[in-house]
Amino acid sequence: MPTVNVELRNVTKRFGDFVAVDNVSLQIHEGEFFSLLGPSGCGKTTNLRMIAGFELPSEGEIYLKGHPVGQLPPFKRNVNTVFQNYALFPHMTVAENVGFGLEMKKLSKSEINQRVNETLDLVRLPNLGSRKPRQLSGGQQQRVALARAIVNRPDVLLLDEPLSALDLKLRKTMQFELKELQRQLGITFIFVTHDQEESMTMSDRIAVMDHGHVLQVGAPTDIYEQPNSRFVADFIGETNFLPCKVTGRENGLATVVVGDKIKLQAACEPNVAAGDEASLIIRPEKINIHTEQQSNGQNHTVLPGEIVEKVYIGTDTRFAVKLMDGSVVNVRHQNMSMNDPVTQVNNNETVFVSWQTAAARVLTS
Amino acid sequence: MTVQQAQEGSLSRPAVTDTHYPPQRAGSLLLTWGKRLLWVNMVFSFVFLYAPILVLVIFSFNNSRFAAKWEGFTFQWYGQLLTNEAIISAFWNSIIVAVSATLISTVLGTMTAIAMERFRFPFRKTYDGILYLPVIVPDIVMGISLLAFFALALDWINTALALPVDSALRPGLTTVIIAHVAFNISFVAIVVRTSLRDFNKALEEAAQDLGANEWITFRRITLPLIMPGILGGALLAFTLSLDDFVITFFTTGPGGTTLPIDVFSRIRRSISPEINAISTLMLLMSIVLVMASQSLQRRRD
Structure with a gap:
């Protein structure tokens, strides 16, 4: 059982009538890279600001290493933040910026110097200590902001969309570096982002938020493979949604009818019951296309369809396939070989699509 | 091609x-x-x-007692200024008033600006409107109302303390300073507010995040960053105070003659080249101060 580092217990934050965070409970483990993921306005930044102490929760309590801190001002919490636009002090040098937190802890000049230099080395910015922030590039400023926070050896490092101001290439590099740094330091990182790919590549666990609620918490694979709601399925990656009606369930599989012709089985959440109006979701890369009829195997769903669109995109070919009931599914077919008959099919040709029964999921919420 | x-x-x-x-x-x-x-x-x-x-x-460089005709170049009027005790004393009075009024109004004006920009309190909007009044109210109205106020206030204090006539409080340099503070606060507050408005509040959060309490955050982060605005406001206040005639005229008393008041009393007799010389010096001072103030505000941008 991992040690809990940060815990939110029934935390609500209201701004006037607006509920930014609604009864959120979360446990973030020691040494974990944890992401708060969601669209803008979902409450992820408010959550982070409450952990930092910039906002006080309207209800509920926040625990840091087991101690309640919800009502403490930011300067009394051993938590540091990397701000979205870095918020470097423009009138101070890089070294003064990085040393500010240590100076507040009243460490000796020599110790401050030593730790500042160590940390600047760590973020790969040696010899820049005497520069002013405005003399640095965006990526360098980002590293200074990071150094200024980690030099204090906080219990938790909070990162508020720290990479959003960087260009794509630099962002990819920084993602890797951040993850590497986190592994090296072993500090708990709480990372706020609206970029699902960013959170997938970096996080140990992700909390997906929408409208102030935490919808799902889990490892990237859990979130991707077993989304518990339409919102999560839609927000993370690409998904086909087929409206369906649940007619029964057994052994964790639901039987559903898509349109009024297609009857099939799919994995489902425990709350799904016969009679529910639901969505069948299936990821495009989990669908296979065949040019010939396949046997309807035990754990396979096979359906005939007609190609309505074909787009070659290099690594994959993307097909839109119209099923018998008229609904359309998107399929990603990997271009393993150009001799593959599937890559030769054209619009209006009849094909068969198949997937593992458990790869499709039935969601009611 | x-x-x-x-x-x-x-x-x-x-x-x-x-x-x-x-x-x-x-x-x-x-x-x-x-x-x-x-x-x-x-x-x-x-x-x-x-x-x-x-x-x-x-x-002011004319080698003639009479202003109408050019008689040749001279520095003599500037030289005579230095030996004229009344003018020297008026000059020092002006400096005392301008320096004290600037110091006090800069501190109060900055505090006011911070309060208006950062805090929400009842009647904030009303107070906001009132704060700008001294900028638009005519000097003469301001002068007369301050005169009435000081007459009442001094009379009340003198009666309350039962001060004898020869040691009773009278208008003088102190009342002039108070009057100058009263109108300068607005100007300082306006200038400082603009620099606070552009201030990135995330910087204060960053400082607190790093362990600085509110006071250290103000002293180490906010104050240095809005300092150009404060200095700009202070220079503006100094210039306004140094040049002020109308309000000073109504609020001054024995021993409270500032340079503009002295110049005015001389002009009633005749326009002498010395007055031209003093005025030129004051003009020079104002120009320098305004330029300094503008360059400080530009640097902020």
């Missing part, structure tokens, strides 16, 4: 293209005349504004 040659050719005779195409439409003709008129307008504006000042400066 190659492209390069064509470019060189056009570079060698650029003026030809211009002169070949004179304005042809009525619209552009009107525009040309409009532009000329604007020039005339500008020249006249500058003449009206600065000719009198220029005359004053020139005649």
Whole structure:
């Protein structure tokens, strides 16, 4: 059982009538890279600001290493933040910026110097200590902001969309570096982002938020493979949604009818019951296309369809396939070989699509 | 002809293209005349504004008691200023008033600006409106109301403390300083507020995040960053205070003669070249201060 580092217990934050965070409970483990993921306005930044102490929760309590801190001002919490636009002090040098937190802890000049230099080395910015922030590039400023926070050896490092101001290439590099740094330091990182790919590549666990609620918490694979709601399925990656009606369930599989012709089985959440109006979701890369009829195997769903669109995109070919009931599914077919008959099919040709029964999921919420 | 040659050719005779195409439409003709008129307008504006000042400066170097005629160049009026005790004392009074009023109003004005910009309290909007009044209220109204206020207040204090007539509180330098503080607060507050408005609040959060309490955050982060605004406000206050005549006139008393008041009392007798000399010096001081204030505010941007 991992040690809990940060815990939110029934935390609500209201701004006037607006509920930014609604009864959120979360446990973030020691040494974990944890992401708060969601669209803008979902409450992820408010959550982070409450952990930092910039906002006080309207209800509920926040625990840091087991101690309640919800009502403490930011300067009394051993938590540091990397701000979205870095918020470097423009009138101070890089070294003064990085040393500010240590100076507040009243460490000796020599110790401050030593730790500042160590940390600047760590973020790969040696010899820049005497520069002013405005003399640095965006990526360098980002590293200074990071150094200024980690030099204090906080219990938790909070990162508020720290990479959003960087260009794509630099962002990819920084993602890797951040993850590497986190592994090296072993500090708990709480990372706020609206970029699902960013959170997938970096996080140990992700909390997906929408409208102030935490919808799902889990490892990237859990979130991707077993989304518990339409919102999560839609927000993370690409998904086909087929409206369906649940007619029964057994052994964790639901039987559903898509349109009024297609009857099939799919994995489902425990709350799904016969009679529910639901969505069948299936990821495009989990669908296979065949040019010939396949046997309807035990754990396979096979359906005939007609190609309505074909787009070659290099690594994959993307097909839109119209099923018998008229609904359309998107399929990603990997271009393993150009001799593959599937890559030769054209619009209006009849094909068969198949997937593992458990790869499709039935969601009611 | 190659492209390069064509470019060189056009570079060698650029003026030809211009002169070949004179304005042809009525619209552009009107525009040309409009532009000329604007020039005339500008020249006249500058003449009206600065000719009198220029005359004053020139005649401060005139080697004649009488202002009307140029008799040759001299520094003697400036020399005489230095030996004129009344003028020297008025000068020091002006400096005392300007320095004290600037210091007090800068502190109060900055605090006011921070309160208005950062805090929400009842009647904030009302107070906001009242704060700007001294900027728009005519000096004469301000002067008279301060005169009435000081008369009442001093009388009340004198009665309350039962001070005898010879040691009773009277208007003087102190009342002038208080009056100057009263109108300077607004100017300082306005200038400081603009610099606070552009201030990135995330910087304060960052400081608190790093362990600085509210006071250290203010001293180490906010104050240094809005300092150009504060200094700009202070310089503005100093200039306004140094130049002020009307409000000072109504609020001063024995021993409270400032330079503008002294100049005014001299002018009632006759316009002497010394007055031209003092005025030139004051003009110089104001110009320097305003330029300093503007360059400080520019640096902030």
